[in-house]
Amino acid sequence: MNMSTAPELLEAALPDRWIDGESSVFRENFDRKSFEVSHHLASHPLFQLPQLMDLAERTLKTRPLDLYYDMGDVAPGQKWKDTNRNFSPLDALRQLEDSDAWFIFRSAQKDPAYTELYRQAMAEIKEMIGGDLNSRIMREDIIIFVTSPKRTTTYHIDRECNFILQIHGEKELYLFDREDRQIPPEEEIERFWTIDNNAPNYRPELQNRALTYRLAPGNGVHVPVNCPHWLQNGDNISVTLSVNVQFIDSIRADIYRANHYLRRLGINPNPPGQSAVRDRAKAMAYSTASAVRRAARSALKRGG
Numbered sequence: 001m002n003m004s005t006a007p008e009l010l011e012a013a014l015p016d017r018w019i020d021g022e023s024s025v026f027r028e029n030f031d032r033k034s035f036e037v038s039h040h041l042a043s044h045p046l047f048q049l050p051q052l053m054d055l056a057e058r059t060l061k062t063r064p065l066d067l068y069y070d071m072g073d074v075a076p077g078q079k080w081k082d083t084n085r086n087f088s089p090l091d092a093l094r095q096l097e098d099s100d101a102w103f104i105f106r107s108a109q110k111d112p113a114y115t116e117l118y119r120q121a122m123a124e125i126k127e128m129i130g131g132d133l134n135s136r137i138m139r140e141d142i143i144i145f146v147t148s149p150k151r152t153t154t155y156h157i158d159r160e161c162n163f164i165l166q167i168h169g170e171k172e173l174y175l176f177d178r179e180d181r182q183i184p185p186e187e188e189i190e191r192f193w194t195i196d197n198n199a200p201n202y203r204p205e206l207q208n209r210a211l212t213y214r215l216a217p218g219n220g221v222h223v224p225v226n227c228p229h230w231l232q233n234g235d236n237i238s239v240t241l242s243v244n245v246q247f248i249d250s251i252r253a254d255i256y257r258a259n260h261y262l263r264r265l266g267i268n269p270n271p272p273g274q275s276a277v278r279d280r281a282k283a284m285a286y287s288t289a290s291a292v293r294r295a296a297r298s299a300l301k302r303g304g
């Protein structure tokens with residue numbers, strides 16, 4: 001199928017729903033535990049490589065910061081700053097079979113061709129989760145990952161709660177339990193929320209604690225916030241859609257930030273969730289201190 005298909009034929013070929021699932025599974029496990037989902041997006045015309053090439057060209061012209069790319073044979077524990085970004089992304093995308101490349105199309109819903117897809121996928125997921133989810137969401141978007149055969153996606157945690165939906169090709173997702181305080185230690189989570197997006201360090205000796213999901217066209221996995229993960233692409237080009245929500249979690253994030261600074265003062269702070277009173281006090285102290293710092297900076301700028 002391609003973009004020149006007559007609209008009535010296209011409509012007849014599209015399913016009523018893109019994502020399948022039991023509401024009870026979504027409701028009970030959302031942002032608590034990973035779970036598998038199934039979907040029909042592998043047949044969606046917008047995920048064919050020629051359409052993704054067009055999307056790359058449009059993104060580079062209009063929102064260049066929303067197309068991330070790197071190249072190379074990376075290890076799971078490699079840091080993002082150590083990857084090669086010095087190449088032509090369009091050439092690498094054209095030669096994807098051999099270019100060892102990794103592309104992230106961020107906020108793909110901002111491209112008008114992809115807006116409706118985002119609306120529908122997000123609406124279906126929210127409907128299955130139910131409840132007053134909208135009041136907890138700060139930001140939502142879709143991301144498309146396109147990778148060369150055998151590419152590794154390095155170990156990391158995300159700020160968002162994800163539904164990773166595999167479209168083309170097969171790959172393994174290795175997912176760790178966020179409650180296991182060795183993976184990553186509390187200190188690395190604090191650094192992640194405070195100063196370093198790539199703070200968690202991969203520990204190969206703990207790899208056997210990972211849950212392994214085999215991603216293939218038509219399936220996917222829900223990844224809760226703070227669950228470390230890495231991915232290994234198979235011997236194929238891979239296209240993956242991630243449907244993301246980021247929560248209004250300023251209180252929890254502020255506790256991690258407060259703990260980061262307490263640790264630097266030599267104090268061993270308690271992680272969030274052990275005492276509501278202490279958590280509220282820390283979050284308030286951190287946000288008050290931040291407001292004071294912001295006010296001082298703006299006074300200095302004004303010369304006052």
Ligand SMILES: [Fe+2]
Pocket residue numbers: 156157158229
């Ligand atoms: Fe991720």
